[in-house]
Amino acid sequence: MGLNITEDKVVEFDDSHQKRVDTSFESNPRVGKVGQLKVYHLLRRNKTGDQDRDGNPLIYALKEMYGYRIAPVDRQRFIERAAAVLERINDQIAADFIMPVPSSKPFCAEFAQIVADVTGIPYLDSAFIRKRTVGEMLAQYGDNVPKQLNKSASTRYKALIAGWRDAHARQMVSMKDIDTKIRPHFDPLALTEDVPNIKGARIIIVDDLMSSGSSLTSTCNALASTGCSVPAAICFLSGLS
Numbered sequence: 001m002g003l004n005i006t007e008d009k010v011v012e013f014d015d016s017h018q019k020r021v022d023t024s025f026e027s028n029p030r031v032g033k034v035g036q037l038k039v040y041h042l043l044r045r046n047k048t049g050d051q052d053r054d055g056n057p058l059i060y061a062l063k064e065m066y067g068y069r070i071a072p073v074d075r076q077r078f079i080e081r082a083a084a085v086l087e088r089i090n091d092q093i094a095a096d097f098i099m100p101v102p103s104s105k106p107f108c109a110e111f112a113q114i115v116a117d118v119t120g121i122p123y124l125d126s127a128f129i130r131k132r133t134v135g136e137m138l139a140q141y142g143d144n145v146p147k148q149l150n151k152s153a154s155t156r157y158k159a160l161i162a163g164w165r166d167a168h169a170r171q172m173v174s175m176k177d178i179d180t181k182i183r184p185h186f187d188p189l190a191l192t193e194d195v196p197n198i199k200g201a202r203i204i205i206v207d208d209l210m211s212s213g214s215s216l217t218s219t220c221n222a223l224a225s226t227g228c229s230v231p232a233a234i235c236f237l238s239g240l241s
Contacts (some may be wrong), residue, residue, distance in 0.1 A: 001013060001014065001015040001018065001023040001024070001077075001081065002014050002015075002016075002017040002018045002019040002020055002021055002022065002023070003019065003020035003021040003057070003058055004020075005057050009057070009061075009066075009067045009068045009069060010061075010068075010069050010070065010071070011057050011058055011060075011061040011068055011069065011070040011074065012070075012071070012074055013074040013077045013078060018046070019048050020045070020046065020048055020057075020058070021043055021045055021046070021058055021078075021237065022043065022044040022045075022046050023043050023078070023081045023082075023085075025084075025085065025088070027044050028041070028042060028043055028044055028085045029041055029085050029086070029088070029089055030044055030238055032210075032238075032239075034213035034216050034217060034233070035217060037216060037217070037220060037230065037232070037233055038231070038232040038233070039210065039213075039216065039235060040086075040089065040093075040232065040233070040235070041210060041235045041238030041239070042082040042086055042234065042235065042236055043078070043081065043082055043236060043237050044237075044238045044241065045237055045238050045239065045240045045241065046240070046241060047240060056209070058070075058078065059107075059208055059209045059236075059237060061075075062075065062078075062107045062208070063105040063107045063208070064105075065105070079111070079114065082111075082114075082236055083114055083118050086118050086119070086234070087118055090118065090119055093119050093121070093204065093232070093234075094202070094231070095119075095121050095203060095204040095231060095232075096121070096122070096201040096202045096203065097121065097122055097123070097124035097198070097201055097202070097204070098115050098116040098119065098121045098122070098123050098124065098203075098204050098206060099112065099123070099124040099125075099126050099203050099204070099205050099206065100112035100126050100205070100206045100207070101126065101206065101207045101215045101216065101219045102126045102127075102189060103208070104174065107208055108206065108207060109125075109126075111206060111208060111236050112206035115206050115234055121204070124196070124198075126219075127192075127194075128191060128192050128194050128195045128196060129189050129190070129191060129192070129219065129222050129223075130190055130191070130192050131172040131173055131174060131188060131189065131190075132172070132173055132187075132188050132189065132190050133169060133170050133171060133172060133173065134164045134167045134168065134169055134170070134171045134173055135169030135170065136173075136190070137173050137186070137188065138161070138164050138165065138169075141185075141186060142164075142165070145157055145158060145161075146185050149182070149185075152181070153182055156179045156182050157182050157185065160178060160179065174188070175188055175214060175215050175218065178214075180214075183212045184212060184214055184217065186214075186218075187217075187221050187222070188218060189219060189221070189222040190222060191222055191225070191226070195226055198223075198226050198227070198228040199227030199228065200227060200229075201228045201229075202228070202229050202230075202231050203223065203228050203229070203230050204230070204231065204232050204233065204234060205219050205220070205233045205234075206233070206234050206235075206236075207233065207234075207236070208235070208237065209235065209236065209237045210235045210237065210238050210239040211239065216233050
């Protein structure tokens with residue numbers, strides 16, 4: 001069951017093919033790694049070479065971004081299929097909490113709640129993790145261009161830093177505003193003062209889309225000082241393959 005995209009950016013569920021997004025039980029879930037973190041991808045993006053950037057419009061529609069839309073019935077079908085894929089590996093998921101990565105869009109938290117419902121593992125709100133400010137990012141990264149970057153990535157890094165210098169110091173930094181080629185070199189998340197007692201807890205983090213994996217890494221980094229562990233992550237949609 002694949003993905004169609006109309007000329008006016010309506011995303012549709014199509015059970016006659018597996019293009020753009022493969023929702024089949026034969027292909028899903030896929031298991032990968034981000035660093036040492038095990039990641040389950042419930043639905044799989046695949047390349048078709050079209051102008052609609054393959055499976056990304058599904059996430060855009062679910063998050064109501066860039067003018068993409070999806071009918072409630074089609075939205076529910078994609079979510080139900082992801083939940084059905086998750087049920088197939090439910091016995092492999094062991095944790096004390098399910099937690100979404102911090103996101104300004106509600107879909108990630110919505111899907112994390114679905115994962116919690118399917119697995120029976122309690123949901124943990126990620127509100128105790130905040131976005132860092134431009135001032136905080138400049139203080140840490142402003143004068144430290146990584147030596148291992150190639151010329152193109154170094155140029156993008158310097159351009160980002162220059163943009164931050166022109167921005168208000170209290171402006172919040174979002175991962176989506178950082179070019180995917182240089183995201184792994186930044187940690188835009190930090191803990192608030194209201195961190196729950198999660199010392200010793202096992203937390204599975206949930207994201208909507210695998211891109212560079214930086215959102216997962218940054219969330220793990222933010223959690224590192226709390227004494228919890230992150231045995232795995234679950235993504236609604238895989239990276240492009």
